[in-house]
Amino acid sequence: xxxxxxxxxxxxxxxxxxxxxPKNRNKHAHVPREEWRRLHPKPAxxxxxxxxxxxxxxGPRRPREVLGIERSQTQLDAANSGNLQLWGLxxxxxxxxxxxxxxxxxQELDVFMRDGKNSxxxxxxxxAKHHMKWGRSTHNCGxxxxxxxxxxxxxxxxxxxxxxxHRVVAYVHHLEFGRGNSSGCLIKRCxxxxxxxxxxxxxxxxxxxxxxxxxxxxxxxxxxxxVEFGEILASVGGMERGAGGIDISAGSAGEDxxxxxxxxxxxxxxxxxxxxxxxGRDTPSSNSPETSNSGWTFIAVDAxxxxxxxxxxxIPANVPRVGVPPEAFELLxxxxxxxPEHDSLLGxxxxxxxxxxxxxxxxxxxxxxxxxxxLLLSLDLASEIACESLLKNVKVKVNAVLAxxxxxxxxxxxxxxxxxxxxxxxxxxxxxxAKVESGG
Numbered sequence: 001x002x003x004x005x006x007x008x009x010x011x012x013x014x015x016x017x018x019x020x021x022p023k024n025r026n027k028h029a030h031v032p033r034e035e036w037r038r039l040h041p042k043p044a045x046x047x048x049x050x051x052x053x054x055x056x057x058x059g060p061r062r063p064r065e066v067l068g069i070e071r072s073q074t075q076l077d078a079a080n081s082g083n084l085q086l087w088g089l090x091x092x093x094x095x096x097x098x099x100x101x102x103x104x105x106x107q108e109l110d111v112f113m114r115d116g117k118n119s120x121x122x123x124x125x126x127x128a129k130h131h132m133k134w135g136r137s138t139h140n141c142g143x144x145x146x147x148x149x150x151x152x153x154x155x156x157x158x159x160x161x162x163x164x165x166h167r168v169v170a171y172v173h174h175l176e177f178g179r180g181n182s183s184g185c186l187i188k189r190c191x192x193x194x195x196x197x198x199x200x201x202x203x204x205x206x207x208x209x210x211x212x213x214x215x216x217x218x219x220x221x222x223x224x225x226x227v228e229f230g231e232i233l234a235s236v237g238g239m240e241r242g243a244g245g246i247d248i249s250a251g252s253a254g255e256d257x258x259x260x261x262x263x264x265x266x267x268x269x270x271x272x273x274x275x276x277x278x279x280g281r282d283t284p285s286s287n288s289p290e291t292s293n294s295g296w297t298f299i300a301v302d303a304x305x306x307x308x309x310x311x312x313x314x315i316p317a318n319v320p321r322v323g324v325p326p327e328a329f330e331l332l333x334x335x336x337x338x339x340p341e342h343d344s345l346l347g348x349x350x351x352x353x354x355x356x357x358x359x360x361x362x363x364x365x366x367x368x369x370x371x372x373x374x375l376l377l378s379l380d381l382a383s384e385i386a387c388e389s390l391l392k393n394v395k396v397k398v399n400a401v402l403a404x405x406x407x408x409x410x411x412x413x414x415x416x417x418x419x420x421x422x423x424x425x426x427x428x429x430x431x432x433x434a435k436v437e438s439g440g
Contacts, residue, residue, distance in 0.1 A: 066096050075099075086404070087139035088148025102134045121201075128174035128199035137178025144397065145178050145185045152400045157389045158190055163381045165295030166236065168193040168372055169210065171311060173303035174200070180401045181349040183369035184302030186393055191372070198303070198311050210297060211316050218297040218319055220312060221371050225323035229378065232322055236296055236379050298322075298375060302368040328374035329366060335384055336391040339410060344370060345394040348410040349401045369394060 063072050079095045089095050109130045141151040170187040187193040196203040301308045338345045346367040373390050376382035399409035
């Protein structure tokens, strides 16, 4: 039966009238939070008000004590099960143990940086030391620089071109160390090169020692070279023929070997520079200075453009700068093409190349690892097949970085598309297939 008018009027008088918006008001206009909450009340919690109240991601909504410290709701939400799995941590306590140590290190670094008695060199050293341990690499694998739960070391192709006695040294900015979308780690992981961090005293001293011991046989990869590439090519070719190594004229660089089998690589602690044998002792790589006393040494700077200019100034002026021929990049682009809107394979996860701005100085930039691979191809130290396998590692990293951001992969890699957190990133979708018409 329909209620009487008086009853309806009494009920209407007891409750607040609903908010009415003007007809000409934009539906996307800002609504005050209090008004929105009044119109969208929270659902009632039945019998759970005192025993539990959980957020949308399964984490606790109320603060609680962990390791003797009261943790806020935001801190507890960050330590949800999904993030713990991605970081490779077993429990919430292990996360807060690392987080507390990181905060203490930040406080100590802040005190050190504010002390005017400390020299700029010492400040740079402490800053680089802090970032190597507590920066981007805190939860990352020490080899591929991706999160430990998203490690792709077993997916990378370990190509070993016969470049000995030549070697490559990666000179990395401390903010670039441990960065997932950086390609500097591939120089060490896939080519057996060395990795030196700018600002770290022992690494700076080692770089100066390398420049001194290899005087006349060392060069820096730089877009504007100070020597002709032909001089480097002639010198490298003479060494190879005289040492009984690769005969460039015969094209024996095709003998390069590529090992694509999975490697059981642990996620070592950040800052590790040499692999370990079964006894845990450091073993020098095949291209380390202890095992190669002749040949050319090429220094590849891994940093943003502005930081790279400053880092190059620390390298002695008598070390020549050499540019990679553009023809090498064009050949590699045909063999392993990037996405149409980018110049570099690393373009989907970096912002340094813009084909839409032809007058920009950013046009035509390549990643550090792409420049090294182009150098090996130009010097006939690696075949086109080996270079193509090396550049595939960049695509694997790009897809893995996008997977960490819960984004679809940029490249079609059917051999490595193993799942959501595999080297292929997310499973290949129709959207991705349409996006990469000329993908890998």
